[in-house]
Amino acid sequence: MASDELFTSGHRGCAGCGMAAAVRMVLQEAGPNTIVANATGCLEVMTTAYPETAWKIPWIHAAFENAAAVASGIDVALKKLGKREGINILAFGGDGGTYDIGFQALSGMLERGHNITYVVFDNEAYMNTGIQRCSSTPFAASTTTSPAGKFSIGKKEKKKPIASIVAAHDIAYTATATIANYRDLKKKVRKALDAEGPSFIQIFSPCPTGWRYPSELTVELSRMAVETGIFVLWELEGSDMNKIKVTYWPKERKPVEEYLKMQRRFAHLFKPEKKTDILNKIQEEVDEKWKHLEELNEMAR
Amino acid sequence: MGVKQVVKGNFATAVAAKLARVDVVPAYPITPSTLFPEQISTYIANGEMDAELLLTESEHSAMSAAIGASASGARVATATASQGLKLMSEMLFIASGMRLPIVTAVGNRALSAPINIWCDHQDTIAERDSGWLQFYAENNQNALDLMLMAFKISEDRRVLLPSMVGLDAFVLTHTMEGVDVPLQEEVDEFLPPYKPVYTLDVKNPMTFGSFGTPAHYMEFKYQQWEAMENAQKVIDEVFSEFYEKFGRKYEKVSEYRTDDADIIILTMGSMSGTARAAVDSMREKGIKVGAAKLTVFRPFPFREIKDLSRKAKVLAVADRNISFGFGGAVFAEIAGALINEKEKPMLIDFIIGLGGRDITQEDFYKIAEISKDAIDKGKVEKMVHWINLREVQ
Incomplete structure (x- = not known):
């Protein structure tokens, strides 16, 4: 690890934590002139057990549902104090x-037009409290509050399309990324900033603990989510979803089964039967x- | 010398924020405090105030943004009331735990259900344990002065805790009164710019709001407790400095005709003037009654209450709040403060004026009558009385 990393080793993240790798990459691109407002969750718990910290930038955590509001306060305060530049x-x-308890604060921040980059590390359930269902949890995933059973196939509902909903606020830039697509991720962080x-x-952000897969497969799972087409890498300026730009087209999409069967x-x-x-x-x-994305792509040509 | 103006209580708190040169005002409007963000936005629109007004989508986000702004080194004020304060409640504890000297004006208003927009003190009383200093205004001049002093007290390095200044819904928030508005240069001399100890600064990166394990959590809480203890002294200092500068005297507990009183009626907020008028009327009839007003509820003025308690046979507490399953919260605190005193008066609790029910001199006559009865019988037969209550079926 390079010595100028801003998110440092020694935190208490699980082996193979997809979010930890993602945070590191984001901060590599953002650099030292960065302030982070962090929501309650794994990231805060694993990096800031007093008196230690994994952060080499100014960092603040207040509560679960309000990272966007705390960041908004920082934005206006620095502006007023003449310290916002750069x-x-x-x-x-x-x-x-982000998807659930903090959605209102996020929407408020977007509507007010703050020059803030909001990053959601999406591991598709409430992992910090022990793998409970979230509106981000995909259809048929088993969690501790949407368990698979004789009368249940896991979560009944689909994953909430957070990035599209955010983009509908007509903001400057919206993107999706994975740690497997490193250069794509860094480029998007730069554009967002x-x-x-x-x-x-x-x-x-694959989570070996919550998704129940061997921790060395985190990058591979990110790749498989993209190669099967389950997770689409895209970006958009503004709110017109007809103008989204897919930043990676899988050459030949793999069957989703290959991605799903990697995770318990x-x-x-x-099993017991398919x-x-x-x-x-x-x-x-x-x-x-x-099919829809390809049609949009055709239209764009 | 200030300028005499006839203003509403809300205006008094807004002008205080302007005179305090507040940097950031995160706000979400709620009755009866809406005039505060309106007035601040007008000041900014007219170039009379150099501040950032952040109109959030909820009170929860307003207090969250206040935390972010204060941690960035800004002087921060907001205003709210009732349900708004409840929605902020989670963040109130975090603001004090992070030792951020935010000042909030609260238009004291009843809590739902049933929904009610009028005055009582339930909203702030229910935040008694939030780690905020609590001041209660009797009139609009108090509202302005206490706001100004709250910044100075909160920002003192021995304290570094947030403050709320309560002013009664409508009775003060919407009522015009003559107020002496200090001059900017006078306030600048009294209240220098906020100099934070730690801020979110890229040149000196620090972690704010970290995770406190059982090995450290208690010490954080102890330091907060200690800071609140320190606030006792700092409040006295600031009150006396304010008196020297502006000639208006503030005390944690102010007494009125208590010296030879058998009964002392203790009040908070706007009912205090009514209580004093009632004392005058009763004195004319030879009833030995006095009044006392609590201006500071957190930190609780133990010493002053103990001194007061030695003066009377009955301490009658007028509580504009109710803690179900006990009684009034002010009464409970006074009883707690006096528990180890060898000589103490009889204590009687009077629940009064909830949800904006008018508080009249007659109510205080009734309180004195019940108190007198306890003196005659030599005991308190009923601890909690509800004053001016309709017949309930």
Whole structure:
């Protein structure tokens, strides 16, 4: 690890934590003139047990649902004090603090037009409290509050399309990223930081503890989410979803099964017997999504 | 010398924020405090105030933004009331735990249900344990002065805790009164710019709001407790400096005709003037009654209450709040403060004026009558009385 890392070793993150790798990459791009407002969650707990800290930049945590509001306060205060120039303000939240409990504060921040980059580290459930269902949890994933069972296939509802909802606020820049697509991620962080006004990046953050897979597969899972088309890498300036730019087109999309079977949160879809109907449903939805993206791409030409 | 103006209580708190040269005002409007953000926005729109007004989407976000702004080194003020203060409640504890000297004006208003926009003290009383200093204004001059002093007290390095200044809904927030508005240069002399100890600074990066394990959490809380203890002295110092500068005297507990009183009626907020008028009327009839007003509720003025308690046979507490399952919160605090005193008066609690019910001199006559009855019988037969209550079916 380079000595100028701003997110340093010695934190208490699980082996293979996708979020830890993502945070490191984001800060590599943002640099030292950066202030972070962090929501409650794994990231805060694992990096700031007093009197230690993993952060070499000014960092603040107040509560679970308000990283966007705290960051807004920093933005206006620095402006008033004449210290805003050249400073990046980032807000970090998990999917719980972003999709659910912190959604209102996020929407307020976007509407007010703060020059803040909000990053959601999306690991698709409330991991800090022990793998409970979130609106970010994908269809059919088993969590501790949407467990698979004799009468349950796991979460009944679809994943909430947070990035599209955020983009609908007509903000400067919205993007999705994964740690497997390192250069793509860094480029997007740069664009977000350079954008005039609010920007948002959703970083797909595999969680070995919550998804139940061997910790060395974190990068591979990120790659497979993209290669199967389950997670789309895209970016957009403004709010017109017809203008989204897919930043990576899988050459040949792999079957979703290959991604799902790597994780025990989907194990009930494969045994005791294979749930073909569920698997087909997931595949069809992904196919449908890509058909739409390809049409948009055709139109754009 | 200030300028005499006839203003509403809300205006008094807004002008105090302007005179204090507040940097950031994060706010979400709520009755009866809406005039505060309106007035601040007018000041800014007219170039009379150099501040950032951040109109958030909720009170929770307003207090969250206040925390972010204060941690960045800004002087921060806001205003709220009732349900708004409740929505902020989570963040109130965090603001004090992070030792951020934010000042909030609260238009004291009843809590739902049933929904009610009028005065009582339930909203701030229920934040008794939030780690904020609490001041209660009797009139609009108090509201202005206490706001100014709150910044100075909160920002003192021995304290570094946030403050709330309560002013009664409508009775003060919306009522015009003559107020002496200090001149900017006078306030500048009294209240220098905020010099924070630590800020979010890229040149000196620090971690704010970290995770406190059982090995450290208690010491954080102890230091907060100690800071609140220190505030006792700092409040006295600032009150006396304010008196020297502006000629208006403030005390944690102010007494009125208590010296030979058998009964002392203790009040908070705007009812205090009514209580004093009632004392005058009763004195004319030969009833030995006095009044005392509590201006500071947190930190609780133990010493002053102990001194007061030695003067009377009955201390009658007028509580504009109710802690269900006990009684009034002020009464409970006074009882607690006196528990180890060898000589103490009889204590009787009177729940009064909830949800904006008018408090009249007749109510205080009734309080004195019940107190007199306890003196005659030599005991308190009923601890909690509800004053001016309709017949409930």
